[in-house]
Amino acid sequence: MSSLVRWVFGLDQVPRLYFGPTVATVALRKSTRPDDTEKLSLREVVERRCPSLHDVFRPAWWLPTGHLQTLYCVIGDFSRVDEVEYERKLLRTVDGGTIGLDFTPNGSQPHIKQNTPVVVVLHGLTGGSHESYVRAILSPACAPPEQGGLGYRAVVVNFRGCAGVPLTTAQLYSAGHTDDIRTALLYIASMYPNAPLLGIGFSLGANVLTRYLAQEGDKSRLSAACILGCPWDLLANSRRLGSTWWGRELYSKGMGSNLKALLRRHVATFEAHPEAEVSKNVPEVLQQSSIRLYQFDDTITRVAGGSSPPFPFPTADDYYIWASSHHALRDVRVPFLALNADDDPIVTVLPVYEEPEKLSPWIVFGVTKGGGHLGWFEEGSRPSQPRRWYRKPVLEWLKAMGEDVVLPERHPKSLREKDGWIMEEGRDDIGCRVDSEGGKVIGVEGEGLLSGL
Template sequence: MFSPPWWAKSPHIQTILPSLMKVLRPLLKRERLELPDQDFIDLDWLSKPIDNQPIILMFHGVEGSADSHYIKRLLSKCKSINQCALVHHYRGCSGEINRLPRAYHSGDTQDVQISLEHIKAHFPHNPIYAVGYSLGGNILTKYLGEHKDNSLIERAVVIAAPLQLAACAKKLEKGFSKIYQSYFIKRLQKKIIDKMKIMALDKHIPITQHQIKNLTTLHRFDHQVTAPLHGFDGVDDYYRQASGLPFLAHIAKPTLVIHAKDDPFMTEDVIPSSSQLSPHVSYELHNQGGHLGFIEGGSPWNPKYYLERRILEYLLPFSSATQRDRTSASPIRCSTPIPQ
């Protein structure tokens, strides 16, 4: 079971420190997928699979990429054990503005299915395992619940997913969490303003660049930008349709969900009751860990992490590489009780 060192008990240290650490990213090979609507998404491959080796597919968080600290750490671990892996970038997240007014959102599973079908067409005998972080975890949860037995993903790990989007948006408007909201808002504002400079968006979002700069909360940004760009009837409709929590009960493939109770992005509304969990879902709720942190040891200058070890232990339980770590790992159980 995860337990933080004394110097990393604060949720904000857990959340911020990993993003400040230098992590070398392994060399990746980019593959561009042309989409049916004339847009594109990019896949970054660590390596292609051999024989019947599983493929680990990673979904990043809001405004993330293959350069996100949590992605780079898992890629590095996969490289060390010669494990095939790749990163699915959402539209506009691979370093190049996408071609259409729309971008991506928390419930966007259509592009996920396109990536999966592409991978399966080229590697039909290799099982696909998936890891979703934060927004990517919500998307992955929704995909698994939507497709049930027909999911092209055989095993999955969902980490720090904002499964109840409305509650998480409100949490980010309070206290120290405002700092995180400000960080994301500035990046989202810049991206949409950059897009407005090269294409007409007025038919999709009747709002000026100046007005976009005044959208200082995720709730307001989602209401005036995300929802209309992606066909939702306002922010409430978007949050209702895109939240992953209702889809947990329908998942039919083995899935591990990891949450930290002190995650500064979330509230207890993201914690599912036992009745909301499919029999195929294992739920790990920790008292501490922050948002995508889970520092379990080392020092402030060289932290050691729980997530990569736990992810690979779950996805590759019979791998000799993960067996070496199993002596220090605990079976799945919750630090705090799951509501009934």
């Protein structure tokens, strides 16, 4: 594409980076000697270790808009790229629910040591470990160093009922409920007590991850995090989505359709719990020929999107206000990279547009010119197979946080074992045990109209 056309569309622009009024200082390793470090601001660390955040993002010439970038997430064929094999474990939670943990790489890996970083991933709305946006990071992150990878471990936390995980209670998941990731981290931390845990969240999973980090502060079990396409202010973005034809008829209906399909796959569970309020609402949703995201949240998520209290909420608006994460950015206490695109058709209201002064010292907030929702496709080696731009800055961030930066000291609560359950000191309502080994899982595309979101 000519430089003139790129200028007209405004496509050749460096991501805009936002920091809080004060920026945290960290120690950066200069050599392998433990005491050989230098003090740098997080801004300086990003300049030195994440050069991709200071380079232009050039969308593929045939995907110049946010709509096209987002739609390609849905219609693109990613089945032959970034294949990842997982080993699944199903965790039973104290309330009887089930969480699916997918571990990679499988088998004996000589290059992996006890202190090798572990990437902990939270997927999007109805996704899972199979999603192409997840595999785009984990394939290179978990490849051996001699193959050009980071050589890390990874665990994808699949929400209740997603990606083949059974739904064993009438409770689902939501953008605001954090106890399931909190529970999963108990098990992951018990498996890898000497390894730093690095979080990655996509879309809805990004919102959950942000809220978890803000709630835990310096007690977080995650040492650093990176999130992409977070929906932030759920109420404001829901209203924006409903204000346009594309938002109502394509994105909202598509996401509602995915959620309805998830509900249908687990209808037997709701029939087995007729006393649950949500079970009474399920037939109403399944009888509708189509349903928008807001309608689903107002009928199902506000009732069963988490434990009681605070669920159920009076309306979806009340749930959105409670579950939003934009107000949580001031409370994050670990290095935290957030990436959004300025033409994301699903997330149009960003906190850095409204209240940039409320970013904590640990936040690096990047906004790209273009990229859509979880797209960021740039031209690859072949026109038919574009590559995701965000792979570069995310891998640079993971390497910096996993190897180069002396991560801030945290004080997570001690783990304890009680009658075969792994629990946290001071809480009897949070705990897990291995329910079963789920066998091998190979990352392939999911199902639904808007898979990939």
